[in-house]
Amino acid sequence: MGIDIRFPLGLLFLLLGSILTVYGLRSDPSLYRQSLGVNINLLWGVVLLAFGALMFVLSRLGARAEAPAEKSPQPPRSSSH
């Protein structure tokens, strides 16, 4: 109802992923001594970006699949009968 949650979900993670990735690229490497030398911001930022992109694409595909379905006179909705 209302919204396809994958859209805001994708958007949120694209945004969070970009923030972490950019910060990870630009921050001082000495920051990562506490995370065992792993640039966790960069690494995890990229993972979140990929997840965000996936959700975003899925929500667009979903919207495209739904559009023709809504035009048909009898929408193939799953029912509870």
Place this chain on the structure above:
Amino acid sequence: MTGIDWLILGVYFAFVLGIGVALKGSMKTSTDFFLAGRAIPAWVCGLAFMSANLGAQEVIGMGASGAKYGIATSHFYWIGAIPAMVFVGIFMMPFYYGSRARSVPEYLRLRFDEKTRGLNAISFAIMTVFSSGISMYAIAKLIQTLHVFDGVFQRLGLNSSWIFDFAIVISAIVVLVYTFLGGLSSAIYNEVLQFFLIVAGFLPLSYLGLKNVGGWSGLKATLGASYTHSWAGMSHANTNRLGVEWFGLVMGLGFVLSFGYWCTDFLVVQRAMAAKSMSAARRTPLIGAFPKMLFPFLVILPGLIAIALPTQPAVPPHARVVVSAEPPGQGIIPFKVDANSGKPMLDKDGKPQLDYDLAVPSMLLHYFPPGMLGLGLTALLASFMSGMAGNVTAFNTVWTYDIYQSYIKPGATDAHYLWMGRVSTVFGIAFSIAAAYMANHFNNIMDMLQLVFAFVNAPLFATFLLGMFWKRTTGHGAFTGLLAGTAAAAIHHGLTLPAGAIVGIKGGWLAVTHIYPSEMAQNFWTAICAWSTCFVVTIVVSLATRAPDESKLVGLVYSLTPKPEEEPMAWYARPASLAIMVLAGTVLLNIIFW
């Protein structure tokens, strides 16, 4: 917290509120507001089903138990949740969803009578308000202890004693805005967001922690067998860290408590009632069970790692922790410090107690640099807000449908009840804030309330089991059974005491007739006692009273309801297939971590 951390927190808040605003326009009827228009897809409901339960107490508490009891804590997931989630999806959802009841108390009225519904509705409404208050208190206390806002408060020249109030008010306002605007849909969509955020914030923690301690085998070598086996040693209460024997664990936790929560608590069941079809409703708990099965690796594992690390005063400079002469603890878990004297609190043997609740937060501060730290703390806040919104949406529904519409103002227009839903959202949150302050000032009252709630909840599943699967069960039977079960729980608690505890809130207030090896064992047996009493009394009283009219029970009782028709769908998406998959996965995990 540095600028980047605030930015992440800000982005998250913007999305949470944005969802509420986006949904505002579609709240036209009370069904839209309280039941999300019964139009939510199964996977969304499933994640919300799991996430509504994933409050801050869960994340903090499970990490704390991980540090205290080891991997055996996963029993709370593998025994204490999965079987019940499968049961409610396969066997009970046809009656909840099929009866078109709008709440669990309403189902009780349809199946039994007004008094049983009233008892359940009123106790549930009070309970939700208090538990959301208690979790609000817990998170505000945590923020205060971690000193996350201290830097900002100092820079702004504010008194740092306001941090507690600030944390309560800010989270209350955010939850209020999005539940007020978008009702249950908003809560459910946000729970999905929160679910992914919690995974995003905690997964790197387990990854870095495991890398540090040399993987699972390294953890095993450091901590020893008692921490890293879930079943070995369960034959006797004295040979495992939980202090419970297998029968108490399986019956108390795995049957009574877990089925009582996952199958009857409207907080979670409401998420399935919002599903768009019967099959979506049945799949809701089953879909939720998959991530539930894997969550021990996110929330329990960091606790184990925290206790396994070499003891050190871990104070990363960027956390702006006010460096004090805090004594070290074990691993990176500090000792519990008395707020007044500043000295570590001692247990009955004179040894300092560890503050296990700080296990997960200490891990966040230990491993996460700025950036990830913001994400980790946002995940913590998200878990808190999803738990609180769950309570608030369940409260406003039960209040409006089961108390207000039934006893105070029946027969009003739908628009009026929609308005009442919004009003009750506001005062539900106001009461929660009051409860949070009460918890801050009178810790003992809160402990006692939680105890009373435990007594009220313990027998519930016996009533539902009999109600759904034995058509002879009567309203009088159910009502007396519930009261008797609650009384039995109280009496059992009053007669027993966990080893080493003082008579009073921990039990034994009538007379000490039995000493349990641990508080957990006492809790499990209290529940078993309450359930059995309710079960027997309900049967006896039902047989002694007039049988209910069978024509009125169609759709409410198993033997009088036609089997739900399966929609055509892929074999792997059917409820039964999902159930088998998740049960097989759980068995496998139990074998691996035997």
